Amino acid sequence: MLTDTHVHFREAMTPDEIAGMVGRASAAGVGRLIAVGCEPDANAAALRVAAMFPECVKAAVAYDRSLAGTGARVEGIRELILSAPVGHVAAIGELGLDFHYTPETAEAQQALMVEQLALARELRLPVIVHSREADQETVALLSAHARQWGGGSDRIGVLHCFTGTESLARQLLDLGFMISFSGIVTFRNADLLREVARGIPADRLLIETDTPYLTPVPHRGRPNEPCYLPAIAALLARVRGMDVEELAGLTTANSEKLFGSGL
Ligand SMILES: [Zn+2]
Numbered sequence: 177m178l179t180d181t182h183v184h185f186r187e188a189m190t191p192d193e194i195a196g197m198v199g200r201a202s203a204a205g206v207g208r209l210i211a212v213g214c215e216p217d218a219n220a221a222a223l224r225v226a227a228m229f230p231e232c233v234k235a236a237v238a239y240d241r242s243l244a245g246t247g248a249r250v251e252g253i254r255e256l257i258l259s260a261p262v263g264h265v266a267a268i269g270e271l272g273l274d275f276h277y278t279p280e281t282a283e284a285q286q287a288l289m290v291e292q293l294a295l296a297r298e299l300r301l302p303v304i305v306h307s308r309e310a311d312q313e314t315v316a317l318l319s320a321h322a323r324q325w326g327g328g329s330d331r332i333g334v335l336h337c338f339t340g341t342e343s344l345a346r347q348l349l350d351l352g353f354m355i356s357f358s359g360i361v362t363f364r365n366a367d368l369l370r371e372v373a374r375g376i377p378a379d380r381l382l383i384e385t386d387t388p389y390l391t392p393v394p395h396r397g398r399p400n401e402p403c404y405l406p407a408i409a410a411l412l413a414r415v416r417g418m419d420v421e422e423l424a425g426l427t428t429a430n431s432e433k434l435f436g437s438g439l
Pocket residue numbers: 182184212270386
């Protein structure tokens with residue numbers, strides 16, 4: 177069984193559309209999903225899906241870089257988590273830095289991330305981290321977080337949709353983070369990324385679709401969804417020289433270590 181550790185359910189999806197997507201995933205062998213929010217509507221959508229499918233979906237809620245500098249209060253995330261049914265929220269995410277699209281809010285992005293890392297320490301929840309063109313700053317903030325982290329050593333968090341260098345991966349692994357690969361690893365021009373994926377220790381590897389973005393080869397041209405995760409699993413299994421069942425088993429086990437096994 178595969179676990180898709182990063183799925184964005186759009187707020188506008190009807191219950192039928194959500195059930196269809198979860199059903200197609202399950203039929204494709206993707207039996208566990210992490211529904212990831214990033215702003216108020218998306219956080220509500222993630223919680224709604226976790227409530228609809230408590231046996232196979234957990235939610236992550238957070239404010240991502242788009243909320244930086246808007247006055248969004250992290251207290252709102254604390255309230256969402258504490259008012260959700262016990263076990264529905266498995267992580268704080270996604271949060272992080274993106275200096276590619278929004279370099280003008282770099283300072284505010286870092287302040288928002290710092291506040292949410294503190295909340296993660298207080299609630300002992302793992303974080304799902306986004307980083308684009310901000311590697312140095314991301315590592316600095318996560319290093320400080322790791323020094324103060326009081327939770328389990330394999331529960332600190334994950335760098336999602338990893339596209340960085342081997343050196344960045346090494347720094348994150350040293351801090352205790354897992355590394356998650358999306359459909360980007362299937363793209364024709366991703367030889368360097370496949371090289372990095374080959375070297376990630378088996379107990380730190382996760383996979384995700386990042387639905388609805390980044391549809392993997394050979395499904396390009398369609399909106400992404402969790403039922404396409406097997407294409408990513410097959411590619412990674414080939415790169416790492418293992419069979420896909422083994423890859424599925426170890427990535428699902430890693431997801432359970434990170435996010436908890438109460439599904
Ligand atoms: Zn995402």
